[in-house]
Amino acid sequence: MSQQNTILVTAANGNVGSSLSRQLLDQGFNVNALVRNTESKIARDLEKRGAKIFKGDFDDFSSLQKASEGIWGVFINSNPIPGTLDELRHNTSIIKAAKEAGAKFGVYMSVMMAERKDEFPGLSPQHESYKYWESKHGTEKALQEAGFEHWTILRPGMFISNFFGPIASFLWPTLQKQHVILSPLAPTVTQPLIDTDDVAKYAAAAFADPNTFHGLAIDVASEEVTLENFAKLITDIVGVEVTVEHISIEEAARRGVTSRIAGWHSWIRALNYRIDYERLQKFPIKSATVAEYLKKNKASVAEFLSA
Incomplete structure (x- = not known):
């Protein structure tokens, strides 16, 4: 690589960035790794x-x-900050800095259904999740309009690691x-899950083959469980x-489960949304199943559950 x-x-x-x-x-790529703590183990x-x-x-x-x-390419991935549009502002700054530096390719990690947020029933500026979705959708638009020679948007489903890390206390507080x-969802409802390593595989494949991935927005998950x-x-x-334990939305709220879980799935149902797994088979990425993820990360998952 030059x-x-x-x-x-x-x-x-972060998990995907690292x-x-x-x-x-x-x-064989050269990597400029942007981190907050240069002395961290990952850095x-x-x-x-x-x-x-x-x-x-x-x-x-x-x-x-x-x-x-x-730089030739940039992976855009700032963190959402609840109740603010900071993620959009940060991502816009990343895009601007990269474009000014002469970058030709931008890849953004968004989230599934971001392009359809205007169809979500009840998603108004007063909704607790409005700025989250506005930031995702706004960044997608900013990337598409930035003038890069190539751009790709990845829209992952739920990270499997979200069950076994800091965010689990917010999403699944009793796990x-x-x-x-604790689930406010019907027993038949499935989760579109993916390993963060596999999201990174899609991004790496895009940088390696920009012509194939140019102009694509790809919803990614490994399986529904x-x-x-x-x-x-x-x-x-x-x-x-x-x-x-399946409980009502009201009971879930009383027991510390965020309403966003139920809200997210209500929008999936309202939009009759499905990830196109057939389409994903056309890309040169083999995603890990949930079973494969758990086998690979058995020690860390066990440690999390025994803490």
Whole structure:
């Protein structure tokens, strides 16, 4: 790879960003890794692998400019900040810095259904999730209109890791300590799940083959799984018994479960939304099943559930 194939990976200390950085380095790309903490274990590991580490602050445009110098592509991935449009503002700054630096290709990690947020029943500016969806949709539009030679949008379903990390306390508050998944959803409802490593695989494939992936918005997941089947897989593979308790939306709210879970699935039903798994088979990516993810991460999942 020549210097023109340098990729700026934002949020390179995160699950997707760090995985993408490693994959790009393995494929011979140069990587500018933007992180908040340059002394973190992930940053040090990426540096040892050959990445250039940049300390960045999405509110400090000059730090984005510095990290963007000499890049050919950019992976856009700032974190949502509840109740604000900061994610949109940060992503717009990333796009601007990359474009000014001469980048030719932008890849953005959005979320499934972002392009259809205006069809969501009841999603008004007063809704608690409005700014989240506005940020996702707004960034997609900003990328498409930025003038890059190539752009790709990835819209993943739910990360499997969301059940076993910091966000789990928000989404599934009784899973870690009580080993119970409280669900305001019907037992037949499925979750479109994906490993963050596989989202990174799609991004890496796009950078490696920009002509094939140019102008595509791809909804990505590995499979649809009911929560009962998910709990059984954890029980069988990890060896920690997990159960599911189906409760009303009102009871879920009283027990600390965010209303966003039920809201998200109500919009899926209202829009009759389905991920096109047949389409995904046309791309050169083999996504891990939930069972494969749990086998690969058995030790860390067990540690999480025993904390």
